[in-house]
Amino acid sequence: MSGLIDLVAFGDAMxxxxxxxxxxxxxxxxxxxxxxxGCPTTFGLEPNSAVCPVCxxxxxxxxxANRAAIEYTIRIGLALNCTIASWCRFARKNYxxxxxxxxxQISQYDEPLCxxxxxxxxxxxxxxxxxxxxxxxxxxxxxxxxxxxxxGRIHGADYSLVDxxxxxxxxxEVVTKPIPGTGALAPVVARAYVTELRDLLRALKVSDxxxxxxxLRCDVNTSLAPYGATQWGTRTETKNVNSLRSVExxxxxxxxxxxxxLDAGGKVVQETRHFHEDSGTTTAGxxxxxxxxxxxxxxxxxxxxxxxxSWVEEIRSSLPELPATRRxxxxxxxxxxxxxxxALLNIGALDLVAATVAAGASAxxxxxxxxxxxxxxxxxxxxxLPELAITPAQVARVAALVQDRTLNDKLAxxxxxxxxxxxxxxxxxxxxxxxxxxxxxGALTQTVESVIAANPEVADKIRAGKTPAVxxxxxxxxxxxxxxxxxxxxxxxxLQRLTEGS
Ligand SMILES: [Zn+2]
Numbered sequence: 186m187s188g189l190i191d192l193v194a195f196g197d198a199m200x201x202x203x204x205x206x207x208x209x210x211x212x213x214x215x216x217x218x219x220x221x222x223g224c225p226t227t228f229g230l231e232p233n234s235a236v237c238p239v240c241x242x243x244x245x246x247x248x249x250a251n252r253a254a255i256e257y258t259i260r261i262g263l264a265l266n267c268t269i270a271s272w273c274r275f276a277r278k279n280y281x282x283x284x285x286x287x288x289x290q291i292s293q294y295d296e297p298l299c300x301x302x303x304x305x306x307x308x309x310x311x312x313x314x315x316x317x318x319x320x321x322x323x324x325x326x327x328x329x330x331x332x333x334x335x336x337g338r339i340h341g342a343d344y345s346l347v348d349x350x351x352x353x354x355x356x357x358e359v360v361t362k363p364i365p366g367t368g369a370l371a372p373v374v375a376r377a378y379v380t381e382l383r384d385l386l387r388a389l390k391v392s393d394x395x396x397x398x399x400x401l402r403c404d405v406n407t408s409l410a411p412y413g414a415t416q417w418g419t420r421t422e423t424k425n426v427n428s429l430r431s432v433e434x435x436x437x438x439x440x441x442x443x444x445x446x447l448d449a450g451g452k453v454v455q456e457t458r459h460f461h462e463d464s465g466t467t468t469a470g471x472x473x474x475x476x477x478x479x480x481x482x483x484x485x486x487x488x489x490x491x492x493x494x495s496w497v498e499e500i501r502s503s504l505p506e507l508p509a510t511r512r513x514x515x516x517x518x519x520x521x522x523x524x525x526x527x528a529l530l531n532i533g534a535l536d537l538v539a540a541t542v543a544a545g546a547s548a549x550x551x552x553x554x555x556x557x558x559x560x561x562x563x564x565x566x567x568x569x570l571p572e573l574a575i576t577p578a579q580v581a582r583v584a585a586l587v588q589d590r591t592l593n594d595k596l597a598x599x600x601x602x603x604x605x606x607x608x609x610x611x612x613x614x615x616x617x618x619x620x621x622x623x624x625x626x627g628a629l630t631q632t633v634e635s636v637i638a639a640n641p642e643v644a645d646k647i648r649a650g651k652t653p654a655v656x657x658x659x660x661x662x663x664x665x666x667x668x669x670x671x672x673x674x675x676x677x678x679x680l681q682r683l684t685e686g687s
Contacts, residue, residue, distance in 0.1 A: 195437055198409070198444030199369040205417050206371050206436055207406035210359045210382060213325065213399070214257050215392045219353035220324040221248030221291065221487075226355075228398060232348040240324075240353035242287030247486050250275070254322060254355035255298070255490060256500060257391040261357060262299025262320045263501050264385055270298050272491045275322075275484040284327035284347050292323035294481040298490060304385070305509065306377040308370055310527070315378050316362030327352040357391075363406075363417065371407075371440065376433040379403055383429075384508040396428050403432055405460075407439035409447060418443070419453040423460050423467050434465045442467065515539060519548035532560055534570055540577035541584075550584040551577075558598055562605060575604050582611045595668045596620045622671045626678070629662075629670060633678045636661040647683045655679055 219226055222239035238246035262269050276294035302317035328351050333343030359382060367374045383394045383401055394401045408420035421443070423435045438460075443453050458467040506514070512535065516526045519542075529535055534555045541551035555570065559580070563570050583600055586592040592600060592615070603614040615621050623629055636658055637644045646654040655676055662675040 194441045202409040204371040205363050205365045205408050207363050208361045209404040211402050212357045212392050214355040216253040220355040235350045258322050265302035265317045267299035267302030269497050274489045275487050276481045279480045284329045293321035297321035306381045308377045318360045318362045320359050323356050325351045325354040325356045372433040372436040375436045379432050405435045409443045419455050423458045426460050435460045541580045544578040544581035546581040546584040554580050591621050623669050
């Protein structure tokens with residue numbers, strides 16, 4: 186399916202149907218040990234090397250809750266403006282799956298640790314306040330590997346292997362309330378929400394939030410109803426969407442698919458669906474379980490979680506500056522309009538500009554280089570700005586060399602190019618390639634003399650008081666020095682020579 190057809194189908198659907206989306210985000214917490222035992226949580230260990238009787242569910246073993254995981258969850262809840270429960274319990278979620286050795290998962294059900302919060306996101310100049318239903322703690326399952334067969338799924342596989350290293354890793358699930366009112370922006374709002382949540386979690390230092398390693402993954406709920414309907418439509422849940430781009434694509438695809446079903450007089454089936462990264466489509470998975478299928482009951486092997494109010498306040502007072510607050514602060518420190526700030530965020534340059542300013546550049550210079558010259562380089566190389574082979578410190582150094590008039594803009598661009606090409610530090614490049622501006626008056630005066638001699642008519646105009654004509658002569662000086670002259674100084678010398686009669 187081409188992008189153009191996608192857009193047309195999507196636009197058509199949006200004319201008739203109103204979407205409601207919802208997101209459930211699973212976050213692997215960056216504690217060093219598992220949720221209910223002391224096994225390490227390091228990524229990429231030898232399969233089944235980080236296991237013990239507790240996370241293998243051996244008879245007689247007893248879980249003990251990880252205090253750090255509870256603290257991290259409270260941090261997340263507070264940062265999302267949630268109410269923190271003063272007393273809550275873990276629950277058993279019963280189901281059989283080979284990668285879950287206990288045959289139940291310890292989770293939270295009707296008594297989550299954090300409830301009723303919000304997170305604000307901005308999309309195309311509009312703000313959306315996303316309601317947070319709950320933030321709860323649970324343990325991850327192991328990982329099955331289906332070998333042979335084309336799809337990597339169990340059907341058609343020759344045999345299946347299981348790695349229990351992940352079993353028992355602490356997971357937080359952040360569940361939004363249903364999000365109506367986004368209209369055609371639904372896919373972009375979904376992506377913006379996950380991006381904002383990821384940045385928040387990173388700032389809180391509770392997870393490494395690497396979507397590609399599965400430490401942040403999303404289930405995306407989508408439903409459609411005709412405009413003006415009194416009830417929301419039946420929702421589908423697209424599981425394990427593993428990149429920001431996929432979040433947006435999954436919502437977009439589900440809107441188109443459900444619109445086509447409804448247009449044909451059909452009914453959307455409540456089910457889980459799989460997202461396919463390669464085609465950007467979803468296919469039906471199992472029909473959705475109801476909560477009662479899991480036979481939840483309070484986990485009898487664990488004491489209730491009752492965080493003291495003083496502990497919660499201590500955690501609250503230790504929260505770092507959150508991304509939204511930081512953005513507002515930097516925008517005001519840098520004196521940027523909303524539009525300028527949005528441009529900077531869109532291109533992913535916020536941290537780079539901040540680091541360049543921290544390395545001594547003015548905000549205006551830092552912004553100019555990253556959004557101008559460097560954005561062009563990134564664009565033509567097809568990479569993101571942070572992937573460019575230049576550091577904020579190097580950009581700050583180039584800006585400083587322009588400030589002290591060692592370089593002009595043209596030479597600075599040459600230095601930037603040489604840094605990107607791996608030719609060394611800015612100062613090395615300037616001296617190795619002789620790129621510094623010629624500020625030596627002796628050399629410059631000679632050039633000025635010969636330029637005046639070669640352009641007598643222009644010189645006469647200036648002598649007659651037509652000062653703006655000096656630009657033409659400065660241009661000739663720049664040409665003669667291959668861009669290395671200090672243009673401002675050249676201008677001064679020309680005017681001195683022609684108007685002061687010296
Ligand atoms: Zn263990």
